[in-house]
Structures are given as structure tokens and as C-alpha cells.
């Protein structure tokens with residue numbers, strides 16, 4: 001959705017800033033913002049108006065990848081399992097899906113995945129640290145096919161700028177969708193932003209295919225993909 005998310009008190013209770021210098025001296029599971037069990041992946045920021053502190057969020061500092069609209073999490077789980085040296089954040093606004101996924105992560109014992117229940121645009125504009133992610137995945141973003149609903153689409157100029165803010169230089173954005181008209185629009189928006197260059201599109205292995213990709217492949221629906229690399233700041237300013 002491109003319209004600014006409603007960050008209501010109901011959805012995102014703004015808890016007073018709890019983080020302090022001394023927080024870093026506490027065991028990870030006792031640090032403000034962490035759930036009681038060390039394995040729980042659901043992450044509730046201590047303060048929804050401050051940049052996320054990745055050192056509080058994860059037990060170990062590793063490179064970061066983000067799955068936007070992670071849904072039931074087939075891709076996120078497989079990717080995290082295959083890359084234990086990378087931290088993953090799954091973002092979705094549907095709490096039921098995230099809770100189910102949280103239980104699955106708990107069962108697998110993965111320590112490199114965290115789940116954030118929030119609007120993606122808010123996460124990228126406000127919460128995620130600048131230049132923090134090496135890869136961002138946006139698989140099957142809701143296409144909102146009716147023209148009068150297009151303004152609800154996630155991709156818009158402001159979201160592309162927010163992606164450019166969070167992606168580290170030379171980091172990648174990967175998109176796939178069954179809605180080819182939306183794919184063309186996303187591609188145009190990303191190029192118009194000026195901070196990205198197109199690269200070969202990512203194709204997922206069977207093991208890492210998302211839930212939606214598996215469904216559409218089963219229906220023999222064509223799937224469109226595109227990928228972009230975040231240019232160095234100097235290069236994106238030239239273009």
C-alpha cells in the first residue's frame with residue numbers, strides 16, 4: 001500500500017523507550033524488546049518510533065536479508081535454514097500468519113529469523129536502519145488488480161526510496177509476481193528512482209519456492225520476476 005500506514009495505538013502500542021546502554025549487558029532474552037523465550041521469533045520493538053536496534057533483535061550480528069510480505073513463510077524458513085550465517089527479518093501485517101510461522105520457527109530452533117508485524121512501508125521508511133540489508137525479497141506483493149485500488153499497491157515512488165534507504169550499496173531487491181502488468185510498473189518505478197540498476201532476475205530452487213509461487217506453478221500461471229542492485233551513492237547521484 002502506498003498510502004501511509006495507520007499506526008494506531010491499537011496496532012502499535014508505543015511503549016516508552018526502554019533501551020539503554022545497560023540493556024546490552026543483559027542476557028539477550030532479557031533485553032528490552034525481546035520475548036521471554038530465546039527461540040521466539042516474533043519481535044515487538046520497545047519503541048515503534050525509533051530505528052530498530054539489530055543488536056537487540058538478534059543474538060548474533062550477521063548480514064541481514066528481509067522478506068517483505070513473508071506470508072506463511074515457506075521461503076523464509078528454507079532460506080534461513082540454508083544460510084545460518086545470515087539474519088532474516090520477515091515482515092507481514094497479518095498477525096495470524098506470523099503467529100503460525102513463529103511456532104514453526106520455534107519448532108525448527110532457527111536462531112537467525114525474526115518476525116515483525118507491521119506495514120511494510122512503515123518498516124522501510126521508519127524502522128529499519130539505513131543501509132542495513134544485503135537483500136530484500138518481495139514475492140507476490142498484493143496486485144490490487146482493479147484500477148481504483150491501484151493506490152493500495154505497495155510499490156510507489158516513496159516505497160522505492162525507502163528501499164533505497166534500507167538496502168546497503170550493491171544489495172539486491174528481488175521481486176516476483178503472477179501479475180505482469182504490476183511487474184512492469186514495479187520495474188518502471190525502480191528504474192525511475194535512480195538508485196537501482198537492473199540485474200538478472202532471481203529464480204528460486206524448488207526448496208525455497210514461496211507458497212504463492214508453488215500454487216501458481218501448479219496452475220501453470222506465468223510468473224514474472226525482476227531484480228535490481230542498489231548502486232553506490234556516488235553512481236546513483238550521477239544517473
Ligand SMILES: C[S@@+](CC[C@H](N)C(=O)[O-])C[C@H]1O[C@@H](n2cnc3c(N)ncnc32)[C@H](O)[C@@H]1O
Pocket residue numbers: 001068069070071072091092093094097118119120121138139140141142154210211212213
Ligand atoms: C500474496 S501474499 C504473498 C506471500 C508470500 N510472499 C508468498 O509468495 O507466498 C502477500 C502477503 O503480503 C502481506 N502484505 C500485503 N501488503 C502488505 C503491507 N503493506 N505490509 C506488510 N505486509 C503486507 C499479506 O498479508 C500477505 O501475507
